[in-house]
Amino acid sequence: MSDKPKDYCGIFGIYNHPQAAAMTYYGLHALQHRGQESAGIVTSVFDEDRKMKIMPMHKDFGLVLNVFEDRKILTDKLRGKSAIGHNRYSTSGSSTNPANIQPFRVHYRMGNLALGHNGNLTNAPSLRDRFINEGVLFQSTSDSELILHLISHSRKESQLDQIMDALQQIEGAYCLVIQTDNELIAVRDPNGFRPLCLGKLDDSFLVASESCALDIVGAEYVRDIKPGEVIIIDDEAIGKNEPRSLFLDRIPGTDTAACVFEYVYFSRPDSRIFGENVDKVRRKIGKYLAKEHPYSNFTKYEGDKKPIVISVPDSSNTAAIGYAAESQKLGLDCKFEIGLIRNHYVGRTFISPGQEQRQMKVRTKFNAVKGVLEGRVVLIVDDSIVRGTTSRMLIEMIRKCNPLEVHFLVSSPPIIEPCFYGMDFPDPKELIANRYNRDVNEIAKTLGVDSLHYLSASGLIEAVKEANPEGQNYCSACFTGNYPVPVEAQKDKDSYELS
Secondary structure, three states, rough: OOOOOOOOEEEEEEOOOOOOOHHHHHHHHHHHOOOOOOOEEEEEEEEOOOEEEEOOOEEOOOHHHOOOOOOOHHHHOOOOOOEEEEEOOOOEEEEOOOOOOOOOEEOOEEEEEEEEEEEEEEOOOHHOOOHHHHOOOOOOOOOOHHHHHHHOOOOOHHHHHHHHHHHHOEEEEEEEEEEOOOOEEEEOOOOOOOOOEEEOOOEEEEOOOHOOOHHHHOOOOEEOOOOOEEEEOOHHHHHHHHEEEEEOOOOOOOOOOOOOOOEEEEEEEEOOEOOHHHHHHHHHHHHHHHHHHHHHHHHEEEEEEEEOEEEEOOOHHHHHHHHHHHHHHOOOEEOOOOEEEEEOOOOOOOOOOOOOHHHHHHHHEEEEHHHHHOEEEEEEEEEOOOOOOHHHHHHHHHHOOOOOOOEEEEEEOOOOOOOOOEEEEEHHHHHHHHOOOOHHHHHHHHHHEEEEEEEHHHHHHHHHHHHOOOOOOOHHHHEEEEEEEOOOOOOOOOOOOOO
16 A cells, blocks of 8 residues: 555574474564565474474465464474564565465475575576576576575585575575574675674574564564674574574675665664664654755744644654754754554555545545644655655645645655665656656645655765764665666566466
């Protein structure tokens, strides 16, 4: 429904815990915002009857709560002290093909193997064509399956060497959790596009896309997994209380490139990613938005009622707080208010398709607080605009509350280019900034606001680096078109589907 970039995926892993499946369930619950199409968990356990290691699995379409609604799945079916889990939003591979639901689980000559992947492989087309020419049969259309084929085709002798061999052949943005019969392996790509962290809970080690997944199970955040780091967690790591690490080489001429959109929109504000708290970074982004666009520049209202700053909940809440706080420091008399209420329990709308349905979806998700907005200069802070359809309907809703003026401030630059590293945008022609030739005044007219103001690309990066001076370099390709890692010509994500 949301007129926002689609989230990536969420991954979680735990080793050496008597309730590994239950811990993974809660971890995925905390990471639900990263993918709502499907969810799955794979565990590893020694089967006493068959005298062998097996990997029970349960996965399906839907939210975590729905997929694991029967608690016996976690207690009886998904046995074992090691588990990996995955929430999916499809950026590669059809969202309607059940074969694309992760984690993937296979059995090959070295034993059992399961994998969960967050991100996009930029060299997936050439890898898939290579395997097709070799006669390989594919079970899914996801680029994640390519990693399993690379592992199984490796001529290296040990399973770990096979995994490392495969990882040296993939390019792009990825974080992985890999489960073998005896190990939990976590991988972050050499450029560090995706966040991934390491946690500790008693005698267990955990890995997760965001630290909020550690918090929900009471685990300690240990550190971020470094760009290019491959962490191996096994019984030896438990005994030494320290996983061992290997490192992947970066593509020559490239640098670290953390996705700045994680700070802008994707990650939960209570998470710590790329070495810093998301809430802190978003407040700094709001601060820079106020410095670049103080509202005294675009409203001359001098009445008794001070202008109000409202957010489009929930992802822009802290940026709006930062904007209001910095405005006050600049001597501008305004205050932060709750002008829009979000309903978190949104189901389907059953009216006919078209404009009426889209409006109903917005009204179902948001409602304006007339007593707050009426007779006020309203400064709306949002994190991004993609197509602009939802923004326009929200502004229509706010206008019905009779504000004096409505100004729209965006805590990121105009989105103008596609992302090839795991973020799912519409066709560039559908982006509102491109439809109006990046003319801010024309965009403001179509949205129905008195003025529109974007944070600059340089201002965004400066804000992030001020909040996180020890952090890595950032990818802002969707705003600038400067792609930090080479990208092959991509095919449509449904192009390999059979139906």
